[in-house]
Amino acid sequence: MEEGFRLWANPSSPHAEGRRARAALEDARERIKGMLGWEGELIFTSGASEALWIALNRAKVERRIVSAVEHDAVFRAAPDAEVVAIGDGGLPDIAAMLDAIETGPPAIVAMQTVNSETGGVVINLPGRSNAVGEALARTGSLLLADCSQSAGKLPLPWADMAVVSAHKFGGPIGIGALLIRDFAMLAPIGGHERGYRQGTENMPGALGMAAALEAGGPESWATTPDQRTDLQLRFGQSGDWKPHGAHIDYITALTHPTMSAQALLIRLDAMGFAVSAGSACSSGTLKKSRVLDAFGVPDDVAARTIRVSLGWSTTPEDLERFAEAWAALC
Numbered sequence: 001m002e003e004g005f006r007l008w009a010n011p012s013s014p015h016a017e018g019r020r021a022r023a024a025l026e027d028a029r030e031r032i033k034g035m036l037g038w039e040g041e042l043i044f045t046s047g048a049s050e051a052l053w054i055a056l057n058r059a060k061v062e063r064r065i066v067s068a069v070e071h072d073a074v075f076r077a078a079p080d081a082e083v084v085a086i087g088d089g090g091l092p093d094i095a096a097m098l099d100a101i102e103t104g105p106p107a108i109v110a111m112q113t114v115n116s117e118t119g120g121v122v123i124n125l126p127g128r129s130n131a132v133g134e135a136l137a138r139t140g141s142l143l144l145a146d147c148s149q150s151a152g153k154l155p156l157p158w159a160d161m162a163v164v165s166a167h168k169f170g171g172p173i174g175i176g177a178l179l180i181r182d183f184a185m186l187a188p189i190g191g192h193e194r195g196y197r198q199g200t201e202n203m204p205g206a207l208g209m210a211a212a213l214e215a216g217g218p219e220s221w222a223t224t225p226d227q228r229t230d231l232q233l234r235f236g237q238s239g240d241w242k243p244h245g246a247h248i249d250y251i252t253a254l255t256h257p258t259m260s261a262q263a264l265l266i267r268l269d270a271m272g273f274a275v276s277a278g279s280a281c282s283s284g285t286l287k288k289s290r291v292l293d294a295f296g297v298p299d300d301v302a303a304r305t306i307r308v309s310l311g312w313s314t315t316p317e318d319l320e321r322f323a324e325a326w327a328a329l330c
């Protein structure tokens with residue numbers, strides 16, 4: 001990013017400084033696509049929320065369909081979307097999803113790869129060779145994968161569009177991207193990024209985003225997969241961990257037997273731990289988590305549930321300290 005600030009000029013300007021900035025921006029674009037294994041196009045955005053808005057509001061389709069456990073940013077971008085309930089195993093109800101896709105004109109279907117509150121895996125579509133993929137192809141519909149919680153950690157799923165956010169994999173805040181297989185899927189809006197996004201590009205942020213991906217995924221973290229899984233198993237043995245279907249090892253939903261989530265946040269903060277109740281974007285509110293409600297978590301359980309997230313800088317000592325702190329509170 002320091003290099004980007006030294007080079008900075010408007011990448012859309014035709015003068016020499018602008019051309020150097022454009023070259024740096026395009027280099028970052030190709031590096032990010034390469035690290036993510038994406039062979040289509042990439043539109044830089046201010047983060048995942050803007051990328052979701054562009055996809056859901058500019059896609060050349062007539063309808064929008066979302067799963068019931070999507071991030072609030074999805075519902076803000078598509079308040080009139082058709083909502084598909086969650087079925088068994090923490091996954092969208094496949095029969096309901098197929099019915100929604102096939103009943104009506106082409107749609108864009110938004111589903112997240114990993115839920116930000118529970119760590120549950122919601123979609124894992126390696127290709128079109130499944131019922132949902134076949135229905136999308138048959139109806140001319142599009143799949144939008146919200147990969148905010150998985151990009152840089154897990155391979156991208158098959159999708160027509162995917163959303164990524166740099167700060168979720170150790171990059172700077174204020175930069176993200178909408179990955180799209182073909183620009184023809186979107187109606188242009190004018191401005192920058194080939195005319196699909198308004199606002200001057202954040203070239204220093206794009207360079208930081210590329211550098212974060214190149215620094216490595218979870219294999220470069222201070223903890224190992226075995227250590228992170230062991231922590232979850234320790235909670236599972238005491239009945240505190242409540243997974244919903246398939247689960248990743250860096251986000252965990254923990255339920256206390258008696259203490260409210262708000263009290264847990266205060267107590268754990270005083271002990272040196274930063275955790276959340278609900279999604280981090282809405283954890284300042286006292287209302288019940290919409291996501292936990294959609295997963296069928298009873299009100300009294302949801303009121304005692306917190307979200308614990310691990311990152312690249314979390315150490316084995318941090319895991320042990322947290323396990324001891326949680327045991328002390330229980």
